[in-house]
Amino acid sequence: MALSRLAREFAAEINNHDWSDAPYRTDRAGHRRENDPNAGQRPPLGKVETDAVRMNVMWVVAQVLGHADPNLDEFEFAEACGVDTRTPSGRPRSGVISAGLRTDHDTGAYDVPGALAADDPNEDAYDRRPDRVATDAQRTRTWPADPKTRGFTTRRGQCVHSHEQCPKYRYGIASAERHGRRIHPIQWTTTGQAHAAGKAVCSFCWS
């Protein structure tokens, strides 16, 4: 899924900014040491430290973008920021990237920026966002052979579940209650229709 214009432009600024002397030098957005006549008074950060600063900036911005747009692809965004999203052994899509974002375990909903989400005053406004769909990784799960298999989804849930006692679904409910978030009603459907709506199969219910 392509990044939104806003996400693309945030990423472009984060990627373009030279973070290697961020603790020592206030310059401007788009700072580059090679163009800075006052650079060089202190040795720049090493690559590890510079990458850590960039990653923190990426996470902070992704938290806000993901809260406003539930379909933000955090990996695509991180890569556009110039963050390496691979695992130490070189596999794609390291879980570290997702782990740096505050999201609801089951629904994937991003926590409210700037708070531990006791309450979201903009809940109604955000609730007019498009229905949430699954990530590419979730879509690769195997579907039940019969597309008429009964299951349920919610508007904001990324997954279709087979039963209400599913621990992943229950976890999502408990988390929403803890954070004072709206609990969206269950909509019974078929796996085929859920698939067509962009949902993924729950990794617990159907495995």
Ligand SMILES: [Zn+2]
């Ligand atoms: Zn489930």
